[in-house]
Amino acid sequence: MTAARATNRYYQGPVTDHFDGVRFFLANQPQDKGFLELARWQLGGGRKDWPDSFPSPFRDKPPAEVRDLRSTLIGHASFLIQVAGLNILTDPVFSERASPVSFAGPKRVNPPGIAFDDLPQIHAVLITHNHYDHLDTDTLGRLWQRYRPTVVAPLGNDAVIRAEHPEIPVETRDWGGSFDLGNGVTAHVEPAYHWSARGINDRRMALWCAYVLTTPAGTVYHVGDTGFGDGKIFRAVRERFGRPRLAHLPIGAYEPRWFMEPQHMNPEDAVKVLEIIEAEQALGHHWGTFRLTNEGVDEPPQELAAALQVAEIPEARFRPLRPGEAWPPSA
Template identity: 75%
Template sequence: MKRRTLVKYLALPALMAAWAAGYARARPGENPYYQGPVSDHFDGVRFFTPGQPQDKSVLDLMRWQLGGGRESWPDSFPSPFRDKPPARVEGLRVVLVGHASVLIQAAGLNILVDPVFAERASPVSFAGPKRVNPPGIAFDDLPPIDAVLVTHNHYDHLDTAAIARLWERHRPRIVAPLGNGAIIKAVDPGIEVVTADWDGTVALSEGVSVRLLPANHWSARWTSDRRMALWCAYLLTTPAGAIYHVGDTGYGDGAIFRDVRARFGPPRLAILPIGAYEPRWFMRPQHMNPEEAVRVMQETGAEQALGHHWGTFRLTNEGVEAPAQALAAALKAAGIAPERFRALRPGEVWEPVQA
């Protein structure tokens, strides 16, 4: 038996136990992150997405882990790009740091979304998904960071050590959905975090604001806190146009995406996840695939889309290059020019074409 296969099978009982512990229903009042009134997406202990499937069972997890179909990944998948951003940009400039970490420079502001600089997307340093490429922007090459947006608390999106370093160096305005402030402040109580519910709006400057919007996803940091902190997408309002950024989401019935267009009009730019989608029977409720991402681009009416959440951390069954290949096929099938939806690599920059 190959070493990686042996490690997987030896670790599986612990993984099953952890999943089962998190699946157990908590009693009222047990949420350690957030206490607030019941709403249409909060039952008093756990958050949920109305009308969408919630947790998979431990048997579902076993079926996935033991079911095969997992494509191999290289130990290294280096990006051909490396960026050292300018200090400020008056127009719009977007660069993928890696996986789901994105630097948005707009109207003189520098905004980092889901900054993860850790070597592993994991609660421990010795196990869990490991980077196959370094961050496309070195931490020391970051420009002054004015704002940090956190979409949810999974380890491939919330790196609390990176947040603490950013706070120490830049004192950014940190925005996160309900409950995530407690997780961040546990690292350093002095960190200031603005938390908000879906549809909450936070001003980042006189001309730039951000609104939290629903996503079809979930949250957890360990074994017993599943869905005890909220998750979200963001809509940035800037002089260069609206930017719709989704950290993680399933497509669901598509209503949350059609609602973006109906309420706010077509965004100038949509930054959408395109990876971690196989097997579909397991991942569909929480991660959309490239074909669904193209559908989201169409339904929001986005002028431009950029793909992230692929090619850095191996989380699911598809191969390292499969998301980019599937995106190209989906765009061709939809009759959309490939430059309108680019699958970014770490360090790769997108800027609007000047007329």
């Protein structure tokens, strides 16, 4: 008897150059790691201790509106981007854990850098992918109840959100698609070297992405999670959108490299991306909030400083933000 062909629980659509009818993929990206490789990592040692608390010295109470551009790290990959009168959240996670359950899984070691009650009116939420440290359905429910924002996500993630919150409409787009957020701001959905899953049987059944925001105040490139790969996707962003005014680049969750390299950049990779896209300013995130991998809690900014020195790039041009820290700092 022939085994039943796998089906996609989140998305049904035509086969494309990055969707085989069941799973999404990116050409030339290495294959998924299997159970034996996961066990080798988990049992292989080398995991640095993290403190139970790693408080940030910053705490932001953002203005209600910004006409130019302001970006504040809430924690991990959660940013508040304020531009052209809009307030936009990326991958908002206000929960205590990045986990499907409240009693186990990665626990934050610092509170959100903006308290939920200090958020201004939220006009839009951008979701990059469905991993629990990026798609927090509890937070989405709270945001919907209070602000009714527009929610944008790559293909298939609407089904993930609807399973918990059927009342929330989600605008989904494929790579290369876009959505008009208003006020001259457009969110463009771009590839990333990553993957998706909420459980053990849904790997790559929902799409993942990075975002480019074209705005009256300049271009913002937000990368939630990615490896460096061959660098092609970053060169394509530079060619299509020009030099970004601001780039959010992940610098954490990168050790051990033999396991993490295809899906998570290290600081040296992030500096290479900065050199390719030629952003005026880069902000480092995805470090120091949830312990996901082997490196120490404060290693990413140290490694970033070393990589910038080698590349002869001033440290001020690529700042590893702490939760609650805003750019520009004087805004």
